[in-house]
Amino acid sequence: MTNPPFFEITCVILCGGKSSRMGEDKSLLPFASSKSLTQYQYDRLKPYFKNIYLSSKVNKFDFLNNDSIIFDENKDIFSPILALDTIFKKLKNQKIFLITVDTPFVSIESISKLIEKSKDVDICVAKTEKIHNLCGVFSSNISESINTMIESDIHKIGYLLKNNNTLLINFPNDNEFMNINNKEDYSNSLEFISKNNNSNKQKNTNS
Numbered sequence: 352m353t354n355p356p357f358f359e360i361t362c363v364i365l366c367g368g369k370s371s372r373m374g375e376d377k378s379l380l381p382f383a384s385s386k387s388l389t390q391y392q393y394d395r396l397k398p399y400f401k402n403i404y405l406s407s408k409v410n411k412f413d414f415l416n417n418d419s420i421i422f423d424e425n426k427d428i429f430s431p432i433l434a435l436d437t438i439f440k441k442l443k444n445q446k447i448f449l450i451t452v453d454t455p456f457v458s459i460e461s462i463s464k465l466i467e468k469s470k471d472v473d474i475c476v477a478k479t480e481k482i483h484n485l486c487g488v489f490s491s492n493i494s495e496s497i498n499t500m501i502e503s504d505i506h507k508i509g510y511l512l513k514n515n516n517t518l519l520i521n522f523p524n525d526n527e528f529m530n531i532n533n534k535e536d537y538s539n540s541l542e543f544i545s546k547n548n549n550s551n552k553q554k555n556t557n558s
Contacts (some may be wrong), residue, residue: 355399356463361445362400363421363438364392365485366407366452369429372533378452379411380537383544388531389452390414399459400448406434430506431485432497439494446490453531454486455540461527465520474517479525484508486528487520 366378366389373380378389385391389405389412397403405415408423421441425433438447448466450457461477469475469488476487485508493515500511522528531540 356459358400358448358463358466360400360448360466360488361402361404361442362396362448362450363404363406363442364389364396364450364452365431365434366405366412367423367429367434368451368453373531373537374534376411377531377537378407382455382541386414387412388455392450392452392455395455396450396462399462404438404442405452406438428506431508432500432506432511435489435511436494436497436501439491439497442491443494444491446488448488449485451485451530454483454528455531456527456529456543457486458527461522464522468518468520472518473515474512476512476517476519477528478519478521479523479528482509482512482519483528484512 368378370377379387382388382391385394393403393405393415404419404421405412406421406423408426410417410420410422412420421438423434424437435449446469448462450462457477465475465477465487469490473490473492474487476485477483493511496511496515500506526543529536529540531537
């Protein structure tokens with residue numbers, strides 16, 4: 352049996368979004384057999400990474416202490432650029448795998464490919480029908496670029512990608528990178544994971 356991959360870089364799960372389209376904090380919604388989407392994402396990724404953190408404005412989670420959370424310094428503005436600035440202030444001189452809490456279907460195989468391809472670039476992110484700006488590897492080399500953007504009041508991740516050494520990695524399955532943004536997405540994702548779990552159970556029964 353092949354050993355699962357183990358990544359010698361840190362993973363940060365972004366959980367500080369506004370969830371305006373969901374109408375409630377999606378990071379706390381129940382998911383599969385987990386009490387929350389955050390706990391599901393954390394538990395499935397933790398075995399594969401040297402270190403793993405959550406990025407959030409506050410500790411709203413009941414399964415982690417503050418040591419595992421990187422607190423966004425700006426409590427009033429919801430900006431991934433500001434979150435990245437805080438992350439790189441804590442995690443200096445390294446590459447980090449970033450993923451949003453609302454993309455629970457990105458496979459370990461795809462994560463492994465992104466990490467493998469990131470060696471010679473500052474940013475390496477996934478691309479299907481669109482660019483998945485916050486699913487990939489980010490180097491602390493971009494800290495200066497982030498600071499310049501903040502000083503200029505620019506908060507678009509796309510701008511960060513365009514102005515740094517960025518590699519886009521194509522993946523064939525758009526569903527794998529689906530975001531859970533609204534109630535319909537949430538319902539569809541629960542149905543999707545239920546079908547997957549049942550399929551896996553069936554395979555185990557037949558094997």
